[in-house]
Amino acid sequence: MAPRAAAKTAESSDKVGVICRALRRAIIEQALEPGAKLPEDSLGERFGVSRTIARHALGQLAAEGLVELRRNRIAVVATPSWQEARDAFDIRIELERLVVRQLAGKLTKAQVAALNAHVDAEDSSRGGSDAVSIRLATEFHILLASMTNSPILVRYVSEVAYRCCLTLSLYSRPHSSECGVTEHRAIIAALVKGDGPKVMELMHSHLDSVATRALVAPTPQRGRDLLDILAPYAEEDGADRVVKLAKVVRGRTR
Amino acid sequence: MAPRAAAKTAESSDKVGVICRALRRAIIEQALEPGAKLPEDSLGERFGVSRTIARHALGQLAAEGLVELRRNRIAVVATPSWQEARDAFDIRIELERLVVRQLAGKLTKAQVAALNAHVDAEDSSRGGSDAVSIRLATEFHILLASMTNSPILVRYVSEVAYRCCLTLSLYSRPHSSECGVTEHRAIIAALVKGDGPKVMELMHSHLDSVATRALVAPTPQRGRDLLDILAPYAEEDGADRVVKLAKVVRGRTR
DNA sequence: GTGCAACAAAGTGCATGCAATTGAGGCGCT
DNA sequence: AGCGCCTCAATTGCATGCACTTTGTTGCAC
Incomplete structure (x- = not known):
């Protein structure tokens, strides 16, 4: 994967992109919990840019639903409702079914290798912090999406996956081994075998189980x-x- | 449709939102063709704001894939490739299937009335310009999505519908009666009847026919x-x- | 006439400054 | 002590200014 399609749609001038990426990671690793304040000055100072840029980055993140912008108030990390969390997962299921449908039986050797390598990384991070394993699990899905060569699909899957990550940090308390690594392996296997319907079903049940396991009751x-x-x-x-x-x-x- | 969830996620301070909405409309009505230049100054002058705001609006639109931002160059209305157009339609089909699945048999009288009113409006605009009827057709789908009460779903459906609109203006020449009004009526009927699988199939074939009718060959x-x-x-x-x-x-x- | 190089105009990238709004602490009153 | 009010620091909203990049053009050499 050459870094070709670097900053095409948004994340324009890089500085903004850097901040966006950093904040995204911080959010999905729960270094920034939902509700955490994100003042423009602090952000600018921290990243060595002016408020203008920090503001722009916050705007992008708000468009992705990761931060909440309130007029004349400090921006905060979004705090989705339980219903929104469930909605996000529903959408995610459909999108990722589409991903694997497009991918079934069409992966190159190199792509399969990349996927296996990623799952290996997930495996070896089991001892580490929850945050890292959650991030890796999410990135597995994004890696999968990126193999469709459909920038639009990649963007939507990424966004919705990040959102789900965020909701996980809100509504799931004892989140050990969220995303079964074995299920990831099963998906890869089915993809290689080219069994479209099977892998769609696998992805569906995989995500659905994550959702129902994590989003316990309407609290x-x-x-x-x-x-x-x-x-x-x-x-x-x-x-x-x-x-x-x-x-x-x-x-x-x- | 009460204007409740006005500016929640993005479109923060209104001024930006106004510009975004205006540009979106101009783009989907093809007043702004793909490739049209969007200089920050002109935009700012036109809307009575500074470049800062215009710039911010362009950023949002870029995040939605409607405009293309190139470093140090004038922003332009996006020119999606044919493949991207096809991808957008594929995603849209999945999302809108989800919409009608959630809606089947659950519409209130008022909602049905609103839908019928909208389709009537579509009907009575048949004599008018193509641009308006395309916009109305698109808005029918967005109206449908908004009835799910899922802000996330609304956002994604809207975005992808706008994108599809944009591609339609690129790849379909003689676009008369793109979105069959009769098909819209059929969808409403099936929704009221509560036949989930049927309405999903209807929506699927409806969108697919629009896509294949419009996106003629890889040109x-x-x-x-x-x-x-x-x-x-x-x-x-x-x-x-x-x-x-x-x-x-x-x-x-x- | 063609190709090339320097120049001028236009436009973006970004920081800073000022006005407006909000949240919080301090004060007096009950 | 509890409650409301008022003032002030903190923070955002937005415009403007300057530096840098790109682009179109003019002039010059071949």
Whole structure:
């Protein structure tokens, strides 16, 4: 994979791209938890650029759904609702089914080798931190997508995979061995064999199991997103009452 | 459709959002053809903002794949390759199948009414310009997606639909009645009936027919993208020769 | 007439500055 | 102590300015 299609669509001038990539990694490795503040100045200072650039990067990340931009407020790492998490996984399943459908029986030797190497890396990182293994598992799926040679598909799969990663860090507590490495191997095997329907089914059940294993129940109460929990009560008679409520909650959670 | 989820993820501060929406519309209505230049100054002047904002808007649009950003060069409306167009349609088919799967049998009276109203509007615009009917057809699909209440799905369907619109303006010459209104009506009927598999099949064939009807053959020669046509010849002994060629072509086409 | 090189115009890349808005701490009042 | 208010620091929103890159053009040599 030559670094040819480097910065084609977005991530224009590199500086922005560097910041985007760095933040993405930090987010999916949970170095930045959902809700973490991302002030433009700090970012700029940290990466040696001006606020303008940091701002631009935040804009891109917001377009990808990884950060949330609120007018006149500090940007934060996105905090998707449980429903959004489930939606993201549903979309991801469809997209990745498409990926493996296109790929079944069409992988070159080199591609298979690359995939195996990646899974090996996943295997050998089992002792390491959860963060790294989650990232590697996600990157396996992105690597797969990149083999379709469809930039659009790669972009969508990447985005939605990152989003799922993010939600995993929110809604799954004891996330040991999220993404079964054995399932990855099975997928590779089926791809090589060229059994399209089989590999689509494999991918489907793989992702679905990750989703259902991780996204345990709608979490009726359980700390954190009190604001989101209260959101449904907002609809009835105007927002002001909820704003007040929100203030109270805010004060209590801190 | 209450304007509730106005500017949540991106399109932050409105001014940027306004420009984005305006440009999107201009692009899908083919007021701006693929390859059209989008200088930051002109945009800023036209919309009464500074280059900074125009630039930001271009960044967002680039992230959506509607415009192409090249370092130190004027941004242009994207010119997707034929393959990219086909890829976009493939993705779109999967996403919209998901949409109707989620929607089958779950539409409220009001939603059905809204859909019918929209299709009526499509019908009554048959005499008008192609641009408007193409836009309306696209918006039907987006309207459908928005009824899933899944912001992520809405975003992806919108994006990919816009992209498809863009490619339609590139690769389909005599585009009369692209998106069969009768097919839209059939989809609504099947949705109301709650026949999931049926409506998925309908949507699939609907989009597929649009794609195959529009994306006629890989267009071996046929004007326009001379540079892209020449691209394959570049690989052999370095880029410089092609750069020269490009210059020649450039000079001749103008 | 053709090719080439230097120049001028236009446009982007980025930083900085100023106005506007928000959140928080401090203050007095009850 | 608890509650509300007010002021101020922190932070974003946006425009402008300067440096650098690209592009089109003019002039010169062959």
